[in-house]
Amino acid sequence: MRIRxxxxxxxxxxxxxxxxxxAAQADAAxxxxxxxxxxxxxxxxxxxxxxxxxxFKLSITATDPVGVRGISGFLWFGSDFNTSTEVIKPIVxxxxxxxxxxxxxxxxxxxxxxxxxxRNAHAGSRWNVFATAVNNDGDKHREExxxxxxxxxxxxxxxxxxxxxxxxxxxxxxxTGALTRANWDTSKYAGYTKQSVQLQYxxxxxxxxxxxxxxxxxxxxxxxxTVKASADGYFRYVFAGTSxxxxxxxxxxxxxxx
Numbered sequence: 001m002r003i004r005x006x007x008x009x010x011x012x013x014x015x016x017x018x019x020x021x022x023a024a025q026a027d028a029a030x031x032x033x034x035x036x037x038x039x040x041x042x043x044x045x046x047x048x049x050x051x052x053x054x055x056f057k058l059s060i061t062a063t064d065p066v067g068v069r070g071i072s073g074f075l076w077f078g079s080d081f082n083t084s085t086e087v088i089k090p091i092v093x094x095x096x097x098x099x100x101x102x103x104x105x106x107x108x109x110x111x112x113x114x115x116x117x118x119r120n121a122h123a124g125s126r127w128n129v130f131a132t133a134v135n136n137d138g139d140k141h142r143e144e145x146x147x148x149x150x151x152x153x154x155x156x157x158x159x160x161x162x163x164x165x166x167x168x169x170x171x172x173x174x175x176t177g178a179l180t181r182a183n184w185d186t187s188k189y190a191g192y193t194k195q196s197v198q199l200q201y202x203x204x205x206x207x208x209x210x211x212x213x214x215x216x217x218x219x220x221x222x223x224x225x226t227v228k229a230s231a232d233g234y235f236r237y238v239f240a241g242t243s244x245x246x247x248x249x250x251x252x253x254x255x256x257x258x
Contacts, residue, residue: 033068033141036104037061038129040075040150046113047246049155050182050189054113060095062133062141063104069138071095071107073131077122081130081144088113088127113152118184123154124244151243156181157189158197158250160237166256167229173255175199177223177237181245191221197239199225202252204232211238229257 040046041056048054060071072093078084088111095107129146160177167173179197180189195217200209215225215237223237234252241247 031064031135031139032066033062033064033133033135033139035060035062035071035131035133035141035143035146037106038073038131038146038148040127040129040148043149045151045153045246047153047155048113048115048118048182048184050115050184050187052115054115055110056113057108058111058129059106059108060129060131060133061100061104061106062131062135064133064135064139065103067099067102067136068105069134069136070097071105071131071133072109073129074111075127075129075148077125077127081128086117086122115182115184116187118152120154120183120185120244122152122184124151124242126151153246154182154184154244156192156239156241156245156248158237158239158248160235160250160253162235162253162255166258169229169231169257171229173227173229173235175223175225175227175235175237175253177250179217179221179223179237179239179248191217191219192245193217193219193221195221195239195242197223197237199227200236200238201227202234202236203230204234204254206233209234209236229255232257 039059046056060073062068062071074089076084077086090109095109097107099105127148130144132142134140157180162173162175179192181192183190196214199212201212202209215223236252237250239248
């Protein structure tokens with residue numbers, strides 16, 4: 001991964017001291033100082049497209065009988081912290097800390113992921129969280145292999161077009177569409193092939209959609225099926241998502257049936 005210079009240029013005394021801790025000290029507790037919880041994006045998957053950087057929150061909670069002075073951290077990908085160069089960090093380490101009680105503190109920072117620094121192989125995986133904490137006595141504790149509670153996913157797009165419009169009642173409607181998703185390796189959107197997508201319909205004035213059928217995307221991500229026109233209403237495609245790609249619903253297409 002190409003790490004941006006701005007990301008690598010970390011500031012803040014706590015962050016610098018954390019990164020400088022020798023690997024031999026990793027995961028060694030400083031007395032009763034413990035990192036008790038990490039949360040990425042509030043536990044919700046992080047959806048990233050092809051061009052826009054994505055900001056999201058990293059929260060880390062630590063506890064110690066003498067109280068916690070500060071906490072800092074970042075995300076990294078791989079199986080070996082000492083050799084991994086794939087990281088997602090804040091531009092500047094500036095965590096906002098809130099005392100839960102006299103012994104426990106949660107610090108939250110904003111980290112930034114750049115699509116051009118991601119690979120498709122990262123999608124759906126749980127990144128590791130590096131975290132370091134300092135108690136009120138100045139003791140430090142560092143952990144490297146904490147697991148994220150959220151995954152990074154490739155953004156998806158979905159379209160629907162029903163034709164002809166208007167159409168006579170009982171005649172055939174052709175409903176086309178396309179399911180595409182972000183390709184982090186090429187920085188473009190490409191067809192998501194061989195995926196099951198639901199075609200849904202809502203009659204004009206009705207409160208909810210019903211599923212008419214399930215359609216498979218072709219080798220280019222295109223969708224196509226036919227239905228009989230019955231009454232004025234809305235058609236849309238709905239994709240339930242996969243482990244690497246989030247669920248997405250297309251904008252509905254209204255059909256005037258005469």
